[in-house]
Amino acid sequence: MTRISPRHPRYRSLRTRATLAELARSGLVAPEGLIAHGRGEAFDYFLGERTTPSARRAIRAAARWLVNARTPVISVNGNVAALAAPEVARLQRAVPSLRVEVNLFHRTPTRVRQIAHLLEAAGVRDVLGLVATGRIPGLPSDRAIVDRRGILAADVCLVPLEDGDRTLALRRLGKKVIAIDLNPLSRTAETADLPIIDELTRALTQMAVEVGRPRPRRAGEFPPFDATGALRAARRTMSRRLAAGPRRRAPGRSASPRRVRGTTRRSRRTP
Ligand code: ATP
Numbered sequence: 635m636t637r638i639s640p641r642h643p644r645y646r647s648l649r650t651r652a653t654l655a656e657l658a659r660s661g662l663v664a665p666e667g668l669i670a671h672g673r674g675e676a677f678d679y680f681l682g683e684r685t686t687p688s689a690r691r692a693i694r695a696a697a698r699w700l701v702n703a704r705t706p707v708i709s710v711n712g713n714v715a716a717l718a719a720p721e722v723a724r725l726q727r728a729v730p731s732l733r734v735e736v737n738l739f740h741r742t743p744t745r746v747r748q749i750a751h752l753l754e755a756a757g758v759r760d761v762l763g764l765v766a767t768g769r770i771p772g773l774p775s776d777r778a779i780v781d782r783r784g785i786l787a788a789d790v791c792l793v794p795l796e797d798g799d800r801t802l803a804l805r806r807l808g809k810k811v812i813a814i815d816l817n818p819l820s821r822t823a824e825t826a827d828l829p830i831i832d833e834l835t836r837a838l839t840q841m842a843v844e845v846g847r848p849r850p851r852r853a854g855e856f857p858p859f860d861a862t863g864a865l866r867a868a869r870r871t872m873s874r875r876l877a878a879g880p881r882r883r884a885p886g887r888s889a890s891p892r893r894v895r896g897t898t899r900r901s902r903r904t905p
């Protein structure tokens with residue numbers, strides 16, 4: 635893997651990209667998945683790369699739905715496995731009834747196996763979706779393939795980085811759909827019962843914490859969630875930040891440029 639200096643201001647993002655590129659070379663991440671990641675990164679920039687108060691409320695509501703669900707399922711595609719296998723395992727430990735299903739837009743037996751291995755290595759138990767045993771009605775092609783014991787049987791489906799058609803098809807089946815998607819304008823976010831407009835690893839980590847809070851379980855009860863309000867809040871945050879511009883000073887504007895290891899930010903940025 636390319637060596638990236640931890641001192642780079644965007645170290646985390648570059649590391650993530652390098653991991654995804656590596657896993658794309660191995661075939662686990664689809665080339666289309668790299669494009670989807672880039673789209674997500676752009677929206678995270680607009681959001682300020684942090685969980686907003688509105689997203690935090692959505693995560694809290696999602697945690698309650700998961701705890702109250704009879705058969706909760708998380709749908710895992712290549713990007714989700716590549717970015718967040720340990721977080722999926724942690725969430726499953728926190729919600730032992732959570733089923734984890736590999737569900738791919740670009741499905742091949744090899745990719746399914748690779749993703750299942752990655753999840754198992756991270757500690758996920760009983761990975762579903764290895765063999766096609768059911769179909770979501772109304773969806774063409776391989777995108778309809780699901781596991782009878784997983785998504786087809788679920789009352790609550792957690793779908794990170796999902797496609798809009800499938801989200802709609804799941805809702806038509808009467809499932810409660812929780813989406814994690816950085817794009818508040820995507821059809822997925824617009825269609826889900828409970829859209830979480832946040833970055834995947836941040837959202838899953840926080841969800842595992844919320845699930846662990848002591849609270850009485852009320853099986854089958856899903857307190858209403860204001861999805862329209864959540865989408866509006868995310869759009870507002872993004873437009874506010876876009877209108878305000880960057881908080882940091884533009885290079886060359888600083889009155890006293892900070893010294894960084896024998897150089898200045900100005901000289902580093904304007905070679
Ligand atoms: P639609 O939902 O409108 O049908 P789509 O699902 O086909 O669109 P894609 O780009 O394929 O569009 O889906 C990927 C979605 O996942 C994008 O909306 C993108 O913003 C989001 N996304 C990508 N990476 C992340 C991430 N790490 N965390 C959260 N969301 C992400």
Ligand code: MG
Nearest residue numbers: 796797798822
């Ligand atoms: Mg989508």
